[in-house]
Amino acid sequence: MFTKMITAIASLAISSFAHAGAANAEITCVSDSGKTKIEAYIPGDMLEAGIALTVEGQTLSRINRAFEDDSKLNNYDLSKSYPNYEIATIATVTDFSNKVLTLHVLDKKYDYTEILLIGIPETFKVTSKGYDTSATFRAKLTSKDPRDSKKYLRDVSLSCKYHYSL
Numbered sequence: 001m002f003t004k005m006i007t008a009i010a011s012l013a014i015s016s017f018a019h020a021g022a023a024n025a026e027i028t029c030v031s032d033s034g035k036t037k038i039e040a041y042i043p044g045d046m047l048e049a050g051i052a053l054t055v056e057g058q059t060l061s062r063i064n065r066a067f068e069d070d071s072k073l074n075n076y077d078l079s080k081s082y083p084n085y086e087i088a089t090i091a092t093v094t095d096f097s098n099k100v101l102t103l104h105v106l107d108k109k110y111d112y113t114e115i116l117l118i119g120i121p122e123t124f125k126v127t128s129k130g131y132d133t134s135a136t137f138r139a140k141l142t143s144k145d146p147r148d149s150k151k152y153l154r155d156v157s158l159s160c161k162y163h164y165s166l
Contacts (some may be wrong), residue, residue, distance in 0.1 A: 026163050026164075027162045027163075028040075029158035029159065035056050042103060048064060049090040050082045050085065051082075055146050055147055058146040060115070060143070062105050063087060088107055090104070096135060101117075101139070102117065115143040115144070116141070117158070123138040135163075140156065140157060141158055
């Protein structure tokens with residue numbers, strides 16, 4: 001698992017985005033119990049990103065540094081989707097031909113990981129047509145626990161959906 005994570009992060013440094021145009025992707029995930037949920041607007045072609053992780057009604061919201069000076073980008077009101085958000089660094093690696101999706105959220109001082117979502121390669125089902133890409137997959141989540149900021153969630157299994165469209 002650690003080797004795959006390092007490979008994915010290294011790929012981020014050398015990869016270019018596979019999609020043409022200018023749009024971001026949406027991802028939603030839910031645990032089998034329904035108690036843990038992720039709703040995210042993640043980098044597709046652009047750097048703007050936001051994520052809300054909710055566990056038993058408590059939410060941890062982060063937006064990427066690209067939003068720091070403009071909380072209403074392209075009429076997208078972050079305060080509605082990500083209430084009480086904090087600035088963070090959000091990076092993703094998506095390479096569906098190799099069944100890879102990794103989402104990594106670092107705190108604003110780069111001191112620690114707040115959210116790490118890693119797709120499980122053998123579970124990916126991807127459909128693409130033109131500039132539309134959809135995928136379903138299982139993922140593992142490690143993150144700060146929104147219910148108690150001193151605790152971490154580890155290896156939470158999630159069912160996820162991804163959608164990108166121009």
